[in-house]
Amino acid sequence: MTSSAPRRTVLAAALAAAAGAATPSAQAADAARTSEASAPAATPQAAARRSKSLVDYHSWTTTTDWHKGRAQGTGITHGARPGIHIVHPVGTLDYKDPHTGRTTTWDYAVWTSPAHSLKVPATEVIASWNAHTPPATWIAVELRGTYSDGGHTPWYVMGRWTAGDGASDIRRTSVDDQKDGRSSVSTDTFAIDAPAGGLRLTSYQLRLTLHRKPGTPLTPTVWRVGAMGSDLPDRFEVPASRPGQVGRELVVPRYSQEIHKGQYPEYDNGGEAWCSPTSSQMIIEYWGRKPTQQQLSWVNPDYADPQVCHAARHTFDYQYEGCGNWPFNAAYAATYRDLQGIVTRLTSLTDLEHLIHAGLPVITSQSFLKTELDGAGYGTAGHLMTVIGFTKNGDIVANDPASPDNAAVRRIYKRRQFENIWLRTKRYDAKGQVKSGSGGVCYLYFPAKPAPTQHRVLAELGIH
Structure with a gap:
């Protein structure tokens, strides 16, 4: 019922160190229309709340954004979704795929972002991206940061991504054992190793390297690249919030992961x-x-909901050996027509309420003991579920995939319990040991052209 979250060992170590020291579906369209009529406009209070936030999400998505970066062999794809693509390769790379053992020669071109100064110096950074990668193409996403003492990190690989896994493709992968003695990368997350010492990341650059087979006109196209930096306080408990925009539930398909138990064990068991x-x-x-x-033709026809099997296969991280790589899930969502996907953090249930009220469901990451979430019936070291609404008294309506069948997926969880297990950064496991919490990590998927109200709510969260 869980992702492979326990293998995020670097995050856990960092927290321990700190302690020691296009056309939407009918229901989506209805949601957009209803929210447009009823959701409030952005307020000065909301803007002030954002300015004090300990989360900074920034992205490059527009023609102007792409022009600001340094292009080496890349050009800008114009149109409704501006992006970058290979115009002329600037070199070749012999890449030995650690998961197939094959060495292949690739042409490549590079785009490097300008430095982004974080609104709040960060202890953690998570990059995410949206790209089209035809067969025999792929991208590498890297991050380099500046420390608060003026030093620099190396270029860290945040992911090697391709949508496919055919004979001509690399295997999408994170990269282990990246560290410089002050920071490190665990699967998909950059973290300061000893945040209690005061060291922070004050700015970062992202570098995109686009690859293709020599002699082919095919090219990856990247429409969005960005990162979320944060400096959340270590806490076992978060302040309770008051219900605000409640009493709305979005109509979201319900899928159980449990009915797929034993299917395609090569993808995360x-x-x-x-x-x-x-x-x-x-x-x-x-x-x-x-x-x-x-x-879906590759899926056993006897299996129900084959699209879930497809999603598992195409989010699988061959190094992490799991389907729970956060940016890989966002990138997979963005392979669908005119969809965008990002990874960020929210800092309150109020933010979540605003998104739901605007017709935007949210995928949240949390970990908890069985006794900490009434009605779940399980405990987990890391689990994703989809928040689809709030009851009239402010409790959470969630599509929880850790359910015995599709009919049982819709759950109602107590507001206070859910709020704490999702937003906290530290927790105790069943043995009483201190472990990490996600600190409000979530996936947001939304159209390339959101409805005006959705655009406004996303902008309040710094998402453009």
């Missing part, structure tokens, strides 16, 4: 660990997208 791709598939279909029958 099968469906019992597919909480992340199952949640992703729910939101993708909320927006009216899904794989074609041809894309």
Whole structure:
């Protein structure tokens, strides 16, 4: 029922060190229309709240943004979704795929962002991206930061991504053992090793390297690249919030991961660990997208909901050996027509209420003991579920994929319990040992052209 979250060992170590020291579906369209009529405009108070936030999400998505970066062999794709692509390679790379053992020669071109100064110096950074990668193409996303003492990190690989896994493709992968003695990368997350000492990351650059087979006109196209930096306080408990915009529930497809138990064990031991791709598939279909029958032809026809199997296969991180890589899930969602996907953090249930009220469901990451979430019936070291609404008294309505069947997926969880297990950064496991919490990590998937109210709510969170 969980992702492979326990393998995020660097994050846990960092927290321990600190302690020691296009056309949406009918229901989505209805949600957009209703929210447009009823959601409030952005307020000065909301802007002030954002300015004091300990989360900074920044992205490059527009023609102006791409012009600001340093292009080495890349050009700008114009149109409704501006992006970058290979115009002329600037070199070749012999890449030995650690997961297939094959060495292949690739042409490449590079785009490097300008430095982004974080609004609040960060202890953690998570990058995410949206790209089209035809067969025999791929991208590498790297991050280099400046420390608060003026030093610099190395270029850290935040992911090597391609949507496919055919004979001509690399295997999408994170990269282990990246560190410089002051910071390190665990799967998808950059973290300061000893935040209690005061060291922070004050700015960062992102570098995109686009690859293709020599002699082919095919090219990756990247439409969005960004990162979320944060400096959250270590806390076992977060302040309780008051219900605000409640009493709304979005109509989101319900899929159970548990009915896939034992299916395709080569992808994270099968469906019992597919909480992340199952949640992703729910939101993708909320927006009216899904794989074609041809894309699903590889799935055993005896299996129900083959699109969940497809999502697991195409989010699988061959190094992490799991489907719970956060940016890989966002990138998978963005392979569907006119969808965007990002990874960020929210700092309150109020933010979540505003998103739901605007017709935007949210995938949240949390970990908890069985006794900490009434009605769940399980405990987990890391689990993704989809928040689809709030009851009239402010409790959470969630599509929880860790359910015995699709009919049981819709759950109501107590507001205070859910708030704490999702937003806290530290927790105790069943043995009483201190472990990390996600600190409000979430996936947001939304159209390339959100409705005006949705655009406004996203902008309040710094998402453009």
